[in-house]
């Protein structure tokens with residue numbers, strides 16, 4: 551059992567990928583879980599698979615809409631009476647060099663979902679989190695710590711997310727609310743197939759060498775351990791952890807590694 555047993559956790563992006571695995575493992579850890587995403591059918595399918603009973607609730611929410619984030623918090627309070635942990639996991643990505651990108655609306659969408667979605671939800675949940683002396687979790691990315699080619703807009707949204715949550719952590723110190731930032735490296739999930747390409751459409755097939763990257767199950771397990779410890783930062787890969795320090799000493803070498811990681815796709 552993790553330290554999350556009996557806690558009320560609000561999780562976005564629970565219908566697919568890392569969020570789906572987080573949901574399963576949180577319920578197995580004894581947390582009370584509100585699962586949110588846009589695709590209600592996928593959420594109810596997961597609900598059926600988990601047999602979570604009274605421990606689990608489902609709510610449709612597009613995090614890029616502030617009103618829907620407020621409704622999600624209200625629904626969680628109605629069902630469970632409090633919120634201990636908010637996990638901002640919902641996210642989208644792109645796969646296109648900037649000079650190949652025709653439709654710049656992807657840049658706006660990335661900021662709306664990845665950054666503003668987390669801002670809206672965290673703002674709505676903040677009074678309850680203060681009462682509970684709870685925790686906000688940001689599922690960011692190693693692309694929030696360094697530049698990544700073909701991901702300009704995604705990296706920008708994740709840098710924004712980390713800047714926001716690092717600042718919020720300082721503001722909330724006196725309230726006893728902790729902020730955990732999680733930076734996964736590549737993970738097997740739906741996000742690579744759904745990545746928006748140069749033509750503005752989802753790629754359809756994953757360009758990643760999926761056998762070489764972390765599974766969503768592993769990523770969820772590491773994330774839950776870090777959340778239970780109320781850890782400040784988790785970077786899931788060794789190259790991600792070392793890269794933070796090397797970047798200070800040899801930034802061009804880190805640029806080279808990021809370029810290579812995208813070319814090799816793992």
Ligand SMILES: NC(=O)c1ccc[n+]([C@@H]2O[C@H](COP(=O)([O-])OP(=O)(O)OC[C@H]3O[C@@H](n4cnc5c(N)ncnc54)[C@H](OP(=O)(O)O)[C@@H]3O)[C@@H](O)[C@H]2O)c1
Nearest residue numbers: 563565566567568588589612613640641736737739740741
């Ligand atoms: N996979 C990786 O390699 C990787 C690496 C680093 C960080 N991350 C981060 O991990 C998080 C989860 O990604 P994933 O890889 O698990 O992707 P995924 O398999 O595509 O799942 C993304 C989830 O976000 C939800 N979502 C997307 N847009 C939404 C919106 N507007 N409102 C509400 N929910 C929305 C999706 O549900 P609906 O479509 O049903 O709404 C889905 O449940 C993201 O923040 C991502 O940036 C992933």
